Amino acid sequence: TENTVVATSGMIDPEKGTLPIGTAIANTRFYIMGSLYDLSPPGVPGELVIAGKGLARGYWNLPEETDKRFVPDPFYPGERMYRTGDLVKWTEDGELIYLGRIDHQVNIRGFRIELSEIEAQLLTLDSVKEAVVTTVKDAGDQDALTSYVITKNDTDTENLKESLKRTLPEYMVPSWIIKLDQFPMTANGKVDLKALPAPDIEANQTVYEAPRDEVETLLCGIWEDVLGVSQVGIHDHFFFLGGDSIKGIQMASRLTQA
Incomplete structure (x- = not known):
């Protein structure tokens, strides 16, 4: 693991409308940073960056990946910090709110979209058992949304699209919905996005x-x-x-x- 398995702690308050992930444990520092390593103020989303005693030395036999994710800490010369890829924001009282993965965000036609939000809406449909949303290149070589679903019945993909239009703006409705019997998996048990079948670009x-x-x-x-x-x-x-x-x-x- 890139860091100690616990980096935050905090009390759970049932009266709060949100569930923070707490504050940094001892010997750990958190930064929330923008794309230029600028620090984000409370309420402004950014990437969670961790520094302190808990960091690993790097990835085993992956020097390029190590250099990309374990970078120099500009506030503590000679130390490193770890770019988590997690999107978070500070609350006014100094706790962290987890928003999702930065690498799970895409930009479609000028709209910044969280792919997991579309997946969550698909999973609310009674006929959908599992769902994955990703992007492919359309006929004009532009990014377009594609969803892959495992359904509980033989529901039509056009019905799924119409259902999504009731809860999502049109720009978040996938251009293609592809039904699969099962998802291809990587060796560590995650969906292998590269092995998903390409959609028929002209099927729309x-x-x-x-x-x-x-x-x-x-x-x-x-x-x-x-x-x-x-x-x-x-x-x-x-x-x-x-x-x-x-x-x-x-x-x-x-x-x-x-």
Whole structure:
């Protein structure tokens, strides 16, 4: 382990609306830092960084990973601190609130999204037994959300999407939902994200209906070029096919030229 197995302690107060993970134990220092190693004030999320006597020497036979995660402590020259990858924030009374994993956050069309939040919403559905959400590259080489689920019955993935739309904004609804019998696992028992099957990128297109006149033919052709898909029909959804604000600007420019 990178650090002693206990780094925080604190009393649990049932009257509080949140459950803090406490404060640092003896001989341990906590920093909450932004991307430039700037310290975050109370209420502002940042990465939990741990320093003090409890740190390991590094990762066994992984010098590059060690250098990336065990970095010099700018406040204690000659000592190191460990970047946990955990997203936390200080409360006003100096306790820590755990928010999730930094590496479980993604940026989709300018929105910062916590993947575990989508997983949690999927797991509230009666038909979903297990769920994993990750990102893939869409037809335009942009990040898009994909979810993998193990269901309790033969429910249709479109029904799952419609259910998610009741509790999540549209930009958080996965572009693809793929049903699996089981998840591929790594040797240490975690879901192997790299071994998950790739989605059919063009599967988000609706039942194809061809353009009916010159204007619709022009529009569909521009969509195909900008979005990088082979066939666009008049009922297809720009964002479901990988569209975003940048592609919208490109499309507007192409329309102006036409």
